Amino acid sequence: MTFVQVIDCKTSKVDELNRLMDDWVRATEGKRTATHSIVGRDRADSTHVVEIVEFPSYEEAVKNSKLPETDRIFQEMVAVCDQAPTFTDLEVLRDEQxxxxxxxxxxxxxxxxxxxxxxxxxxxxxxxxxxxxxxxxxxxxxxxxxxxxxxxxxxxxxxxxxxxxxxxxxxxxxxxxxxxxxxxxxxxxxxxxxxxxxxxxxxxxxxxxxxxxxxxxxxxxxxxxxxxxx
The missing domain is CATH 3.10.450.50 (Nuclear Transport Factor 2; Chain: A,)
Structure with a gap:
């Protein structure tokens, strides 16, 4: 079953966060198990950034998190956030395209x-x-x-x-x-x-x-x- 991870961040350095995301995409080429990623910014709070990452399954998400490139980028992402990011793990019940x-x-x-x-x-x-x-x-x-x-x-x-x-x-x-x-x-x-x-x-x-x-x-x-x- 498809698995989705929602990452909530608070940062005033959105451009730096975007650069880290680009670095992660390049560094994990051919290795990552993530199939889809969306990054959005809260219209009511420009420091509130949410990333939604999709995986084929929870097991594939675990594999992705164990990549050294993923861990490195995550540590750098924490450094540019105003507070520690929070994670919400979701099992997809419906996927209506x-x-x-x-x-x-x-x-x-x-x-x-x-x-x-x-x-x-x-x-x-x-x-x-x-x-x-x-x-x-x-x-x-x-x-x-x-x-x-x-x-x-x-x-x-x-x-x-x-x-x-x-x-x-x-x-x-x-x-x-x-x-x-x-x-x-x-x-x-x-x-x-x-x-x-x-x-x-x-x-x-x-x-x-x-x-x-x-x-x-x-x-x-x-x-x-x-x-x-x-």
């Missing part, structure tokens, strides 16, 4: 359930979509119309292979299978089955998707439909 939830819902509702109207609830009003297969960017209404045309003509079923979240961005790697049952990009239905892979990046804002960038193997799909160059 909220931007992933809205992206997963987009694939499930719009792509697989053909609930095209759901896109208006999942995306912001000023949503912008960029695609390697489209010369111009699309707004929300244009994207909804394009999705309706594509999914009606090709009936794809999408499988999410992986989702990775960083900040307000979510990267999705996916595969899809379908059948050409309607007119698509001027090509009459062939009844042929097709499959392919794709990748998309979503920028989220306020719990909704504000922007997306899509890359799909359109040429490979058209070849399978007998509509592209061989």
């Amino acid at each position: 909220l931007n992933k939830i809205v992206v997963r819902a987009f694939f499930e509702e719009v792509a697989n359930k053909r609930n095209f109207d759901a896109q208006s609830a999942l995306c912001t009003a000023d949503y912008r979509e960029h695609s390697s297969s489209m010369p111009d960017d699309m707004g929300l209404e244009e994207s909804m119309a394009a999705n309706r045309e594509l999914h009606t003509a090709l009936e794809p079923v999408v499988t999410i292979e992986s989702l990775m979240e960083e900040g307000d961005l979510v990267s999705a790697r996916f595969s899809f299978k379908g059948r050409h049952v309607g007119t698509f990009w001027g090509h009459e239905p062939t009844g042929r089955e097709f499959s392919g892979t794709g990748q998309a990046i979503f920028r989220c804002q306020g719990g909704r998707i504000a922007e997306s960038w899509w890359n799909l193997d359109d040429l490979g799909m058209l070849r399978q439909l007998g509509a592209g160059p061989t």
